[in-house]
Amino acid sequence: xxxxxxxxxxxxxxxxxxxxxxxxxxxxxxxxxxxxxxxxxxxxxxxxxxxxxxxxxxxxxxxxxxxxxxxxxxxxxxxxxxxxxxxxxxxxxxxxxxxxxxxxxxxxxxxxxxxxxxxxxxxxxxxxxxxxxxxxxxxxxxxxxxxxxxxxxxxxxxxxxxxxxxxxxxxxxxxxxxxxxxxx
Numbered sequence: 619x620x621x622x623x624x625x626x627x628x629x630x631x632x633x634x635x636x637x638x639x640x641x642x643x644x645x646x647x648x649x650x651x652x653x654x655x656x657x658x659x660x661x662x663x664x665x666x667x668x669x670x671x672x673x674x675x676x677x678x679x680x681x682x683x684x685x686x687x688x689x690x691x692x693x694x695x696x697x698x699x700x701x702x703x704x705x706x707x708x709x710x711x712x713x714x715x716x717x718x719x720x721x722x723x724x725x726x727x728x729x730x731x732x733x734x735x736x737x738x739x740x741x742x743x744x745x746x747x748x749x750x751x752x753x754x755x756x757x758x759x760x761x762x763x764x765x766x767x768x769x770x771x772x773x774x775x776x777x778x779x780x781x782x783x784x785x786x787x788x789x790x791x792x793x794x795x796x797x798x799x800x801x802x
Contacts, residue, residue, distance in 0.1 A: 630697045643695060646711040648720070651684035653727045653749045657799060659685045662717055662763045663754040664788060667692050671702020672789035673752070678706035680796040685710060686749075688717040688763070721766035724749060729768045731759050732791055736770035739798050750799070752792050771795065 625634045651658050659682055664670050670692045677685055692699060694712040703710075721729060728748035751767060753759035759767070773794050775782055786794070 635701075641708065644711070646684075646713055648686070648713045648715055650711060651686050651713060653724055653747060656684070656747055657682050657796075658749050659792070659796075660717060660721065660749055660751045660763075661685060661687045661691050662751060662759050663688050663757070664691045664752070666755055666788075667696045667698035668702050669755065669787065669789045670694060670696075671699040671707075673792050674699070674703045674710050674712065675706040676789065676793050676796055677710045678703075680800050682796065683709075683711060684713065686713045686715060686717065686720060688760075689714055718760075718762040718766060721749065721751075721763060724766075729766055730771055730795075731764065731767035731769070732773065732795065733759070733764075733767075733770040734772060734785070736772035738774050739771045739795065740774070742769070742771055744799050744802055746799075746802075750792075750795055752788055752795070755788050 620628075622634070625636070625638065628638060629635065659673065659677055661670070661673065664673070664687070674685060674694065687694070691714065694707065700707055728745050729751065730744075730748060731751040732753065751759055751763060753763070773786060773791055
């Protein structure tokens, strides 16, 4: 047990939490990410720690055990990311690799990606396994990763002909996509 003052000194947060855990950084094998049997999330150049942490928490909520990140995605052990996961970082395996190369090796696997010119997710045929690629907050999915996507999806605005926001936050879009995959 430590005092509140000591917790404030240890914490990197403005408002310290009441609990602190010390854990060994996990070393997960990328081979555990098996999109032929499960859904796997892939994150292409996600930069905002809050978005990354929220996406890890969403993966945990929707029963997605593996997230495969591009090498230039934010560090999943950044304190802001860890806090945003609310403990999900201990249950979801996060891998970093050359994303275009890894995706190119996923033979006989459907690779879904989110694009403004994609098929409406609510009418698209979705599988229970495969890869879901989510792109950078401002630039979307990179050209190299886009070349590996076999099924382009769109979350349509409502109503479809209404002009409004240009796009959704990547964490919000991930929630909508994961929910639709799990709903079926």
